[in-house]
Amino acid sequence: MPAPREAPWRHFVETVQRGARVPFSEHWDVFRRSNQNPGDREGPPIAWWPDEAVREHSNLLALQRECGLASYEELHRFSVEHHEAFWAAVLRRLGIVFDREPDRILAPADGVKRPRWLVGAELNITRSCFSAPADRTAILFGREDGTVDRLSYGHLEREVDRFAGGLRARGFQPGDGVALYMPMTPECVIAYLGTIRAGCRALSIADSFSAEELHRRIEIVGARVVVTQFAYRRGGRKIELYGKVREAAARFAEPPIAIVVAAQTLEAEDVRWDEFLAADEPAGVPFSAGPDHVTNVLFSSGTTGTPKAIPWTQLSPLKVGMDAHCHQDVHPDDVVCWPTNIGWMMGPWLVYASLLNRATMALYEGSPAGAGFTTFVRESGVTILGVVPSIVRNWRASQSVDAGSWPAVRLFSSTGEASSAEEYLWLMSRADYRAPVIEYLGGTEISGGHLTGTVLQPASPATFSTPALGVDVVILGESHAAVFEGEMGELFLIPPALGLSQELLNRDHDAVYYDGCPPGPMGELLRRHGDHLSRIGMGYFKAQGRADDTMNLGGIKVSSIELERVVNDHPAVRESAAVAIQVGGEGAEQLVLFVVLESGTSEVGLKKTLAEAISAHLNPLFKVRDVVAVETLPRTESNKIMRRSLRANYAPGR
Numbered sequence: 001m002p003a004p005r006e007a008p009w010r011h012f013v014e015t016v017q018r019g020a021r022v023p024f025s026e027h028w029d030v031f032r033r034s035n036q037n038p039g040d041r042e043g044p045p046i047a048w049w050p051d052e053a054v055r056e057h058s059n060l061l062a063l064q065r066e067c068g069l070a071s072y073e074e075l076h077r078f079s080v081e082h083h084e085a086f087w088a089a090v091l092r093r094l095g096i097v098f099d100r101e102p103d104r105i106l107a108p109a110d111g112v113k114r115p116r117w118l119v120g121a122e123l124n125i126t127r128s129c130f131s132a133p134a135d136r137t138a139i140l141f142g143r144e145d146g147t148v149d150r151l152s153y154g155h156l157e158r159e160v161d162r163f164a165g166g167l168r169a170r171g172f173q174p175g176d177g178v179a180l181y182m183p184m185t186p187e188c189v190i191a192y193l194g195t196i197r198a199g200c201r202a203l204s205i206a207d208s209f210s211a212e213e214l215h216r217r218i219e220i221v222g223a224r225v226v227v228t229q230f231a232y233r234r235g236g237r238k239i240e241l242y243g244k245v246r247e248a249a250a251r252f253a254e255p256p257i258a259i260v261v262a263a264q265t266l267e268a269e270d271v272r273w274d275e276f277l278a279a280d281e282p283a284g285v286p287f288s289a290g291p292d293h294v295t296n297v298l299f300s301s302g303t304t305g306t307p308k309a310i311p312w313t314q315l316s317p318l319k320v321g322m323d324a325h326c327h328q329d330v331h332p333d334d335v336v337c338w339p340t341n342i343g344w345m346m347g348p349w350l351v352y353a354s355l356l357n358r359a360t361m362a363l364y365e366g367s368p369a370g371a372g373f374t375t376f377v378r379e380s381g382v383t384i385l386g387v388v389p390s391i392v393r394n395w396r397a398s399q400s401v402d403a404g405s406w407p408a409v410r411l412f413s414s415t416g417e418a419s420s421a422e423e424y425l426w427l428m429s430r431a432d433y434r435a436p437v438i439e440y441l442g443g444t445e446i447s448g449g450h451l452t453g454t455v456l457q458p459a460s461p462a463t464f465s466t467p468a469l470g471v472d473v474v475i476l477g478e479s480h481a482a483v484f485e486g487e488m489g490e491l492f493l494i495p496p497a498l499g500l501s502q503e504l505l506n507r508d509h510d511a512v513y514y515d516g517c518p519p520g521p522m523g524e525l526l527r528r529h530g531d532h533l534s535r536i537g538m539g540y541f542k543a544q545g546r547a548d549d550t551m552n553l554g555g556i557k558v559s560s561i562e563l564e565r566v567v568n569d570h571p572a573v574r575e576s577a578a579v580a581i582q583v584g585g586e587g588a589e590q591l592v593l594f595v596v597l598e599s600g601t602s603e604v605g606l607k608k609t610l611a612e613a614i615s616a617h618l619n620p621l622f623k624v625r626d627v628v629a630v631e632t633l634p635r636t637e638s639n640k641i642m643r644r645s646l647r648a649n650y651a652p653g654r
Helices: 007-017 024-034 052-057 059-066 072-081 083-094 125-130 153-169 186-197 211-221 242-249 316-326 346-355 371-379 389-398 421-430 509-513 560-568 606-617 643-649
Strands: 104-110 114-119 137-143 148-152 177-181 201-204 225-229 231-234 237-240 257-261 294-299 309-313 335-337 360-365 384-387 411-414 437-439 441-443 448-452 472-476 488-494 527-537 540-546 550-553 556-559 573-581 590-597 624-629
Touching (some): 007 024, 024 421, 059 316, 072 083, 125 153, 125 186, 125 346, 137 153, 148 153, 177 211, 186 201, 186 225, 186 294, 186 346, 186 360, 211 242, 211 294, 225 242, 231 360, 237 242, 242 257, 316 346, 316 448, 335 346, 384 389, 389 421, 389 573, 421 437, 437 448, 448 488, 448 527, 509 527, 540 550, 540 560, 550 573, 556 560, 560 590, 560 606, 573 643, 606 624
Parallel strands (some): 177 201, 177 225, 201 294, 225 257, 335 360, 335 384, 411 437, 590 624
Antiparallel strands (some): 294 309, 488 527, 527 540, 573 590
16 A cells, blocks of 8 residues: 555546646646655655566566565665676676676776776677667667658668778778767767777767867877768757868868768868778678777866866676666667767767667657657657756746657656756656656766666656665765765765776876775775765665865855755746855855746846745855856756856856
8 A cells, every 4th residue: 555645646646647637737736745744654755656567577677586686675785795796697688799708707906996897808899789680670860850760780780890891991900099070870870889890999079069179089089080970950950060070180280081971072081971881791800809998988078177088998888788777677679769969978878778788779860859859759669768857847848748748658767967856757747657767877987877766666756766786885974974864975986896987098097086085984995976965765865966066155065956956946947057156266155046047037036036045945044146147058068067167257246
């Protein structure tokens, strides 16, 4: 029987699933009223519970049973205490193809900072991406004009071989850099996997970057070639890329050549896509190497100086594949869609999450904010839909997604920034509460997530229910003591964990991630990650932003996220960013709120009402210095708000 506080919400959900259509404001009201009193169950407010069919279908339950364990909690503990047995089971389930099987899964080399994984193994990870039947659909590719292309696994592998052959024919050697500067299209996936199949390094660069930023990233790592698209359309607007590639190339003494998709007029040294691909003939043998061979270089957002160059090795896709298999519950019959870019880790993540699990990846060349994308999701039968909070806010504000619009969606997953409970309850309502939201928090340097959710646990909007499998964490307060329920602290990782970076190509890795970290509660070596979390009961967590987005107001520490949640509740505010500034670079921190206003609203009187709301809901000592209305908030390619940029560009004395 449901607990007393759960019963009204469960009854309401049943009426929605029977076809009742009421305004979302009523959904939110019922949800809040159902959770006003704790009743006989502590913890966060629950919006979704797994039924027996979901549990029995889940990859997690199958893995748990294979490992002979009685509960998910036992499985997580097993995954961090028995790394070799856990990863052996995962590699079997994923069907990873080795040219030489590992002698053992894990062998400490330089302590837990630099363990050796898959000792003695040789492989090319792209071979494991093509275990599905050749005629199964690997990619669905939609455009804003409504057309959709399909590529089978067999067709995709032939094109990957042709790209790898093109590299070999032009003298490229294993380890050479191939920059990818293009939207997430089938050609992008082909170039990405073809680069890795040839043993080269894919340099992932977001296509929104300027020529200067493109040049800087190529310069950091080096690349003899840039794969790009001449131009494409997004939101009805033409986006030109080739001109920026030529501008960046002109800055080099020995400029890289460009391989151009949908080429029009090219410079003499550059090559059209179809001309670059090798003839359609028997493919060469994929380059085989050890698990530490670097396959991909990704970059941090670069909001504070030179971006970190983070290498992914052949181990990184294994972490991705496991996360997707266990936490996003990807099955071969799933269609996985996540609006993303090859320059953000979720681009390579989507490739491996789909193909290693023999599923279909759905790509869309256009704006995910428009009605065309939501139609594509419905008509393509997307079953797993990845989001970032800003897209959800846009869908809700534009009313572009009706309730029940996505009958095939069985699971949402979210990453990029902290989310809002109300907005994510709204998102769940679009699928009539049949689909939970799996929150997913981590980073490029760990090849995936450290906190997430599962389909075996109840889902509470905007919360995490567990550390990711294979990852052990601790949350420490200011005194470096472990925090308890209702407290906030900084999350640290407890190595080893497969997927953790062991080097940076342009920074001192240990200085970035280990220097200055306190010991763990049991004396463990800890690794810095920089996320602030609060414990909210029943083993659940809530994101409180980055540790460096915490501010001290009136002698009290508070995260930007806590302030923004209050500000975003104001009907005039679409989204906001809270930053602390020091006038003249010194003195006490003062709060400045940057707000994107709803259409037709004004900032007149907003400072007073927001100050009152913050005083009432958080603390009367938190004073608002200024409210600044902006058209948009600056964001990184991974959709994180660039609060440092707002802070740096704020003009004191307003």
